[in-house]
Amino acid sequence: MTLPKAHNYDPKRIFDLMIIGSGMAGMAASLFAVNRNLSAVQAGSAGGTLFTSGLMDILSVYPPAERRVWDNPWAALAELRKNASQHPYARVSDDLIRRAFDAVTTFCGAAGIKFRLGGERNLKVITSMGTMKYTYGVPESMWACVEALADKRPCLVIGFQGLKEFSARQVTSTIADEWPSLRACRVVFPGTEGRTEVYAVHLAQALELASIRESLAERIRPHIADARAVGFPAVLGIKRTSVITAHLEKLLGVPVFEIPMMPASVPGFRLKELFDSELPKRGLLRLIDKRVDSVSRLEDGTFVLSISGEDEVRTIRARGVILATGRFMGKGILSDRRGIFEPLFNIPLHQPNERALWHSERFLDPRGHPLNSAGVEVDEFFRPVDNKKNLIHENLFAAGTILAHQDWMRMKCGTGIAIATAYAAVEAFSEMFIRAESKVVAQ
Amino acid sequence: MKFAFFKGCRIPYYLEQYGTSTAAVLKSFGVRLVELDFNCCGYPNRDLHFESFILSAARNMALAERKNLDILTPCKCCYGSLKHAAHFLRGSRRLRDDINALLASEGLEWKGTGRVMHLLTVLCDVIGLPTLSVAVKRPLSGFMVAPHYGCHALRPSDVVHFDDPLAPSIFEDLILATGARPVDWPRRLDCCGNPLLNKNDGISLSLMRTKIEDASEAGADCICTACTYCQIQFDEVQAREASRAQTSRLLPSVLYTQLLGYAMGLPEKVLGLGKNLIQLQKLT
C-alpha cells in the first residue's frame, strides 16, 4: 500500500527506467514511463519545471535569423524538417508530437491545470513585458487573453503595488500599437498595505482564501468601466487556480486571465507542484532534490547510478536511462576553457571547434550563438552517439534541450522538444527493452 | 518491540496528554517504551551555538545506543534536531571525535548505529496501517480532519528522510486508518509559526491564523498534529490569542494519538482530550 519512497525503496531492485532531470523533458519522460506501467525512478534538482512560463510551445519562429513568425506550427515544422535535418523535430512525426502533447495535457487537466491547445494554429498571448507571444498550449487561466487579444477587445490589466516584476503600465505601453484598448491600473493587494515589496507566490497563496478574493475584487471594480476582461499577473493561486479564476470572474462580472511572467513564475511553480504531487501517486519513485553523482554499467547493461547525499550513498539500478539534464544552468552541460562536456556519461558533444567560435560578436544576434546549438547528438531512437555516430550505450537515451542542433529560445520550441523527444525516447526504450507483453495504458 | 522514548522538554509539563496518549496507543500494539536520562534535544540551542546543539543531540543518541535501542520521538522538532545532528556528525570526522571526547567522560560514545524515528513512521511503517485499521473500534466516519505536517520532520528531505517533502502522504494514510477523512488544504505543508513565538509574535501569530483560516475554509472539523510544538501553537496559543482578540471562530486541534486512541476506544484518562484547551465537540 505504501509506494516506494526515497527513504524506503529496495536498493537491489532493478527498475525499468531511470530518468535524470526534472525539467519538462524529465517530467514528461516520467509521465510517459508510468503511463506505460514501467517502473521508473526520477532524480534531479528542485528546479527544472520551476522555470517554465506555463505556456507550451511547439514552434513559432523559424528560421530564427529571419525572425519569421508562424501562425501554423505544423507548417513551420514542415519547413524546419526540410532545412534542418538534424533538428530533434526532424526525427519525430507530427503525430507523435500531438500524442505527446495530448498525454501531457490530459494528465495536467486531470490534476487541475487544464490546457487549451491551438490545434492547427499557434495561439497569441501577451507577456508581462508587453510583447506578443506565439505558443501552442495555453493554460485555461490564460485563455481569456487569447480571445480578447484576437478581437483587440478593451481590457484592463491590473498591477500590484510592490510586485516589482510586473508593471501593468509597461504591458499596456509596449503593446499599445497592437492593442490600443488595453488599459492599466495599479491596486494594493489586500493585506500588503504599506509594503514596498511583495512576491508572486505569496500573492498566489493568499488568493486561495475567499475573503482575500472578495477584498481584491472590491478594489478592482471601480476601475473596470468598459473593460471586457481583466488581466492579472500570473498569481491566481497555486493549487486551485480554476476555482480562484471562476470566483473572480463571478465577482468582477467579466472573464479573467493571467499574463505569463518572467521565470521563476507561479505557473512554473504550479506545474512543478503538480508533477511532484501526482507522479509519485502513479508509482514514480521521485528522488527530489537529488543529483546523480556518477554512473557505472554492469556487464549485462544494467546501469548503477549513485545518488548524492552527504552521509549516505544510495544507488539505483535501472535497465535504461533517459538523460534529460538540460543545458548549462541545470548543469547538464558543463564548460571549461577548452570546451563543453557532459559530466555524467562523458558523451562527446557536438560543439564549435574552439572556444573562440562559441559566440557571435553581437550579443543579441538573431541567429543566436553557435554554442546554443551544441549538445548531444542522437540516433533515430534518441540514443546518444559520438562524433563518429557510434552509440555510447544501447540502453542510454537523451531528451530535451540537452540535444544538439536546436536553439529553443530563439525558435520558441522548448516545451515541444522536451515533450516530443521524451515521448520518442520512452517509446523507443519500451519497444527495445521491455517485453512485448507490457501493455500501454492509455491515460 | 522496544524503543527509547524521547519525549523532549515540553511534553511532561506542557502537553502531558501527548505523552500519555502516545504511550497508551503504542502499548496496545505491543510496543514498549523505555525512558532514559535524556536531556534537551538541542533544537532550541541550534540558533545560538552549533556545538552545543550537536553535543546535546549526540548525548541522547549515545544514551540510546548504549542500551541498543532505537529512539522514538513524538515531537517533530526533536526528530529533526536529532537527524540533523546525526547528519553533521557523519559528515565531519573532526566533529565526531571532539564530541565523543566529551561524551567519554560519561562513558558514552556516538557511533551513529541507532535509528531515530518519528511516531508517525513507527505507526505507519513498523506497526503498519492494516494493524491500525483492525484496532479501530469506533471509526470516525464523516469526520473531516486537516493533517498538519509541520516542518522539521518533513524538510530538508535529504536529512530527515521522513516522506516526500512536496507531496507527502503518510499523515493522510494514517488518518484514513482511523476512519476519518483527510482534507486537502493548500497550506497543509506550511509552518505553524511556533518557532518565532516570543521572538516575533507578529509573524508567529499571523502564520497560525492563516493556517487556521485555510483549514476552516477547506472544510475541516479540526486540525490534526503530530508534534508537541505544533499542537501547542494550534491549541494553547490559538486559545490565548482568541481570548485576547475576542474572536469566536476557533478551530480545534487534536493530536494524532488522541484521534487514533479515541477510534480505538482507549479511555479518556490516557487520551487527555479534556486537557486540550479548545474542545473538539465531536470527540467529547
Added chain:
Amino acid sequence: MIDTLLGSSFLYACLYISLSICCAGILFKVGRWFIIDTGPVSVRVPRWKRVTAAIRSMLSALAGRRALHLFRLILLEGLLQTRILKTSAWRWMMHVSIFVGFTMLVLMHALDEKTTKVLFPEYYSTLDPFQFLRNLFGAMVLFGVAIAVIRRIRFRKPIVVTRGSDRIAVAIVSVIIATGFVLEAIKLTSERVYKRMTEAFYSSASPEDENALKAYWAKEYGTAFASWKVTITPELLARGKQIHEETCASCHSSATSAFISHPIARAVRPFAAALDRHGVELWLYYLHVFACFAALAYFPFSKLFHIITNPLSIVINGMSDIKDADTPAAAPRRALELDACTSCGTCNRYCSVAPVYRMLGNMEILPFQKLRNVKALAAGKMNNPAKLQEVSEGAFICTTCYRCTEVCPAGINLQDQWFSSRALLAEKGFPQPHVWIKEKSASEWSDRIHYSERDAHEAAPIKGRYYNLTDDSEIFAPCIQCQTCTNVCPVVAARGDSRDAVDISPQKIMNLLRLGLNDLAMGSRMVWDCLTCYQCQEHCPQGIRVTDIIYELKNRAYLRFREMDRWKKVDEDAT
C-alpha cells in the same frame, strides 16, 4: 545534661541569649520574605498584599480534602523525604541519617529533662537503651556527614558547589557530635568524674570496697586512676561487680553499649591523668555546650535553617499548581525558596541543558548558579552589564522543562523562579538574544563589528571548526537570484515591514554573501526572524542550503555579539 546547668546561671544566660538571637533571626528572615522582590518591577504586588495572600493560601490549604493531601505531603515528602529518594538512594540515606540522628539527639538527649525523663522516669543518660541510642544517633549523624563530605569531594563544581555555609554547617554539626563522643569517652576515663560520682552516691565505703569498685570500673569502664597501685584480682573484681550492681548499675549500663565512645575511651586512657589534671573534661563540656548554643544562635542565618524552610517550600509547592505559580503570594514564596536551597546540586545534575554548559562554558546556565544569581539580583548586587549578559544568556538557554523543579529535594519551584527572573532580566534590558539582537539594525551591528575590530586590533572572523558554509563560495555562488527562496518564505509573506531594506529576504542574504558582506548579513532581520522551516532550502533549484547558511550566520553572529559591549557608543568617524 541540663540539670548540671541548673547550677550555672551563666550557662543558662548563654542559652537564653542564643535562643533570643535564634528567634530574632527567624523573625528577621521571615520578615524579609515579605520584603524581598525577585521578579520584574512591572508586576510587583504591594507588600501588605503579599502577607494577606500568604495567609489566605495557608488557610485554604487546611480546608476540606486538601488537608488530607497536606498530611500526605508532610508525612511522605517531609518526614520520609521521598523527594530525595527519587533521585538518589545514597543521598537519602545520608540525609535520613543526619535528620533522624540529630533530631533524636535533640529530643532524647539535649532536652532529656523535658522529654525522656518524663516518658521514662528511670532515665539516666548512661543507662541503656539511652546510652546506646545516643551513640547510635551520633554515629548516624557522623555517617551521614561522611557521605555528604565524600559526595562533595567526588562531585565538584559545577554540578555540586560547596559554599562557605555548607562547610560551616558540616563543621558545627561535626564539632557538636565529635565533642559529645569525646566528652563521653573522657568521662569514662576520668578519675575526677568518678570521684564526683562516688562522693555523691557511694561516700561511705570501706577502703577495700572502694578499691573493689575502682578495680571494676577500671576494667569495665576504662577509668584511669592515677597513682592507684592496687593489684586487680578476680576476687576484687567480683566484689567490685557486686558493689557496682548494688550502687551504680541502676544508672550505668555496660560501657560497651557506648560503641563509639568506649573505643575512644580506651584510646585516650593513657592520657587520662593528664587530661584530668588540665580539666579537659570541663573544657570539652563547655565546648560541646557552646557549640550547641552557637548552632542555635547561628541557626536562622545558616544552612541549618533549611530545617524550617524546606518543609515550608515542600508543603507550599506541593499544595499549589506549580505551573500556575505567579500569584500574589508568589513573591514571599520565592524569597523563602532562596533560603531553602541547600546547594545539593541535584538540579545541576538533571538539567536538560547541561550539555550546553559543557560547550559554552557559561556556568550561569546551571540551575544552582541561576538561583544564586536570582539572590544577587534581588539584593541589588548585580549591576555589571557584562555579568548581566552572562546571567541573561544562562537564563534564556533554559528550555523551561521543569526537570530541576521535579527533582529538587527542597521542593523549590525552580521553574517559577526562572520565569520571573527572566522577566526581570528582560526588564533590565537583557532579554533573549532574538530580541536584543533585533533592537539594532544589520548595519548598526556591522558598524559595531568594525568599530570593535579597530579597537581591539583584531579582525578575526569567527570560523567554524567543522563547517563553514558562509565562507565557501562553492556553496552560495550558484545562486542566480531567481527569488524562489523568497517566494516560498512564509516570514517574508507575513512581514508587515514598511521599510525597504536589503536584509529582509533569503535571496538578499545570499546576495550579501556573494558580495562578501557577511558582517552585514549577521545582524539582519531575515536571519533573526528565520522560522527554520526549510522551505527555501527544499525548493532552491540550485541546491543551495539556504536555511543551514542562515543558521551558520546566526551562530557566528551570536558568538560575536555576545562578547560586545552593545551599549557603548560607536564613533564611526574615529580612526
